Amino acid sequence: MSLAPITPRPGPTPGWVRVLAGLAAALVLLPLLGMVFRVEWDGFFERVTSEEALTALGLSLRTAAAATVLCLVLGVPLGIVLHRMRWRGRSLARALVLTPLVLPPVVGGLALLYAFGRRGFIGSWLDSFGVTIAFSTTAVVLAQTFVAMPFTVLAVESALASRGERLEAVAGTLGARSGTILWRVTLPSLRAALATGAVLAFARALGEFGATLTFAGSLAGVTRTGPLEIYLARESDPQTAVALGLVLVVLAVAVVVVAFRPLGRAR
């Protein structure tokens, strides 16, 4: 654990900064408020605990958890490697890795389809072994991991960039092996960044919609996650869509509150 420096209290915040901050908060909160106003609380509980809703939310939680594990297992090494890359292509490599952040979700779904779909260049090869990803829960997890992993990579990379790797260098001169340094020095010191990266990845995976819709399909209990259930419910029963939407908002808020707890503690 590195010691956080003691920072003096900042001076007073200018008035116009407070005004803009208020506007920013309003932009985020007003639509949420609009949703709360629109919910019919009569029958709310029945709507969010119907068989379809629980199946979809359960699938969402399971797949988002699996995607988060994948994001950690794959994204943390990628963040470390990206940070330590010394060649000129590093910024390009970073931009490519972070592409899913800016890609419209449907485009992400199409890209996954062209790689892992039945006619994709990897999918068609897998198909010859009898492995089909499309229309399976695996496809949901793959889509969620695709869109969520940049958060883990970014969290790890920026944490490494801001703290430097002096500790690793010292451990190296003391004769520690690279594996030992990773497990005993690097990862423990990244705990806050790992927690943030994991929880943001989980939240992003929970909200994943476009890539899942395009790539995985929509079947109850298999690929129809919470957001897809909302999309479908909206066609026939908007009140259920709003109610489920609110449940996802509450879940997302809870997740983000947890995500930023480590940051608060580090201060």
Add this chain to the structure above:
Amino acid sequence: MTRFLVPMAIVAAFALAACTGTSESPSPSASGAAPAKDVVLQVFAAASLTDAFGDIGRDFEHANPGVDVQFNFAGSSDLATQIAEGAPADVFASANEKQMEVVGDAVPAPTIFTSNVLTIAVPSDNPAGVTGLADLAHEGVKLVICAPEVPCGAATQSLAAAQGVTLNPVSEEANVTDVLGKVASGEADAGIVYVTDVARAANVHSVKLEGAADAVNYYPIGTVATSTHADVANAFVAWVLSDAGRTVLNSYGFIAP
């Protein structure tokens, strides 16, 4: 992060309201079918009507100089939500009667103007060799249909029941476009969609669906009560219902009711 579609539709409605607020134009003369100059007519129409209404809009503009027909093509339920939330539509053309009921008094007198029937869509190389409804129930045929909650899915369900076939889809999508996408990309071996959807899709062929004639989907159209150009809107609706409109619709696979 999470997608909240209903609020988004509401935001879209407000955005539309903001955009069209500036395109106010002089109120048209009271002469009915011969509208005044520089009227912008907002037509909210089901996505399946995109090509046909594009043609009809051009014809209508040509016959009515000074009228600018602007379309908002989207899923009927999105459009119904927008209109119910006060979007400045002049005409609403829905792909089913249910969404016209959703807007209620906002469109006081809708008329059925055309209809659409279901068909089987397969990738152009038809990898599973689908020749009819019975093949869709076979093991190993990846079938994608609309979910029973939406009109095309309800029609699919009643058709399958009437024909005594049990379908085991790998996916139940929220709209025809998503079904068609799965078929066109070759992910699915077959899908059940509307005839007009196949007509405007690439890489997709149609296979005759037994019993389709018994599951017809009717399209209603009407002038929106709050329209500021009600006479032009009525003229547009009349044009769609006329022989000229019908001919265009039929050329895209729609069937006169």
